[in-house]
Amino acid sequence: MSTFESQEDIDIARTIAYLNTLPPIQKKGDLVDLHTHSIYSDGENTIEQLIEIAKRNGVGTLSITDHDEIRGTKEALKLYPGISIISGVELTSSIRNGRMHILGYGFNTEDERLNKFIEEAKLNSIYSVLALLNQLKKDYNITFTALEIDSLVNALGNIGRPDIAKILVKKRLVGSIEEAFQKYLIEAYKNSNSYRKKPTYEECIDLIKSAGGVAVLAHPVSLNLNDDDLKELVKKMKEVGLNGIEVFHSNHSIEETKKYLLLAELLGLLYSGGSDYHGHIVKPDIELGHGRNGNIKIKELSILKRL
Numbered sequence: 012m013s014t015f016e017s018q019e020d021i022d023i024a025r026t027i028a029y030l031n032t033l034p035p036i037q038k039k040g041d042l043v044d045l046h047t048h049s050i051y052s053d054g055e056n057t058i059e060q061l062i063e064i065a066k067r068n069g070v071g072t073l074s075i076t077d078h079d080e081i082r083g084t085k086e087a088l089k090l091y092p093g094i095s096i097i098s099g100v101e102l103t104s105s106i107r108n109g110r111m112h113i114l115g116y117g118f119n120t121e122d123e124r125l126n127k128f129i130e131e132a133k134l135n136s137i138y139s140v141l142a143l144l145n146q147l148k149k150d151y152n153i154t155f156t157a158l159e160i161d162s163l164v165n166a167l168g169n170i171g172r173p174d175i176a177k178i179l180v181k182k183r184l185v186g187s188i189e190e191a192f193q194k195y196l197i198e199a200y201k202n203s204n205s206y207r208k209k210p211t212y213e214e215c216i217d218l219i220k221s222a223g224g225v226a227v228l229a230h231p232v233s234l235n236l237n238d239d240d241l242k243e244l245v246k247k248m249k250e251v252g253l254n255g256i257e258v259f260h261s262n263h264s265i266e267e268t269k270k271y272l273l274l275a276e277l278l279g280l281l282y283s284g285g286s287d288y289h290g291h292i293v294k295p296d297i298e299l300g301h302g303r304n305g306n307i308k309i310k311e312l313s314i315l316k317r318l
Contacts, residue, residue: 042300043309045074045099045116046229046257046285051168052077052101055290061299062092070300072315074099074285076114079132080169085120097318101229102218103132105209109235111228113215114257114283117318118224125222128210135208136169143175143196146203151195153184172196173293188293216252225317227255227283231271232262242274249278255314259284261294261303281314 048054049061056064058075065073075083076099087096098120104111118125140163147153159178163170176191185191210218216226228248231241245256258271259282275282286307288299297303 041310042068042070043072043312043315044070044285044288044300045072045097045283045312045314046076046101046114046260047073047288047299048077048101048290049075049083049168051080051083053169053171053173053289053293055292058083058086058090061288062087062090062094062096064299065094066092068298068300071095072097074116076101076285078112078169078171079103079129079136081120081125081129082168088120098224100219102215103209104212104215106212106234110233111212112230112233113212113219114227114229115215115219115222115224116227116283116314118219118222122222125218128218133169136171137164138208139203140164140170140175142203143172143199146199147175147195150199150202153179153182153195172200173289177292212248212253213251216248220252225254225281225314226252227257227281227314228253229257230260230262230287231256232260232267238270242278245274245278245280249280253280254317255281255283257284258282259302259307259309259312261287261297261306275313281312281317283312283314284309 044065047061049056049058054061054077061075062073072095073087074097075087077083078101081098081100084098084100088098097116098118100115100118102113102115104113144155144160155178163174166174172192173188176188176196179185179191179195180188185194219226228245234241234244236244245253256271256275258268258275263271272282284307286297286299286302288294288297298305301308
């Protein structure tokens, strides 16, 4: 068995072993992916691993958009990886129905107000997960050990439902991350939602723009709105500074993609897009730069002209 002199040697060896499992490099650097996640939120790859996967998948422009967290994007910007890195974040906003996330791009990662918000978001993610664990116990009599709770609270980045889902899989209460959501987490999340403290979309947009960034409505399909209500909402969001819409996303059908592109053009908004890659455990059918089963391969986005 090999002996390593330091933790750094071990980390390097693990990274090399991981990279050796990846497929050969494809076309070099012609794709764009502005929606990815790392170990700093609910993704499973380190920043170095994400960048290497991007290179191998032909991605030349990348943004790491962790949930309410910017340590990953800071790290990526310092690596000089040989591809274009755009600072990114995905902020969670309050909404009555569905899920609303606001993506931020091209902001100053050292902005004092933004960094203060990120620190508070980490604490909120802990409170939110603890509330969800309590709801799982109340609704389904599912309990977690002190060790399991400690692993969540002391995680590297922000924690969320995928982290709980992984534990449910390990407990053999479900067979997959998706089953954990469908069987327990979606309903428990709804029931515990009153415990959550989330900023409004106005606050999210202002936070991004005050840091010099561009604000984009993420995956509008998750809002669960009809066409008329979505249009009215996006118009209101534009009035307070929204810059664009995430048109291309792994969860968007061809028809939805066309609809969101038309909406962006109609309202004079930029369009953006990305795979929403988390890794092959959380979202096994989504590949960085290629989307769900190859349904997106982005080469051009109007938002890039502003970044």
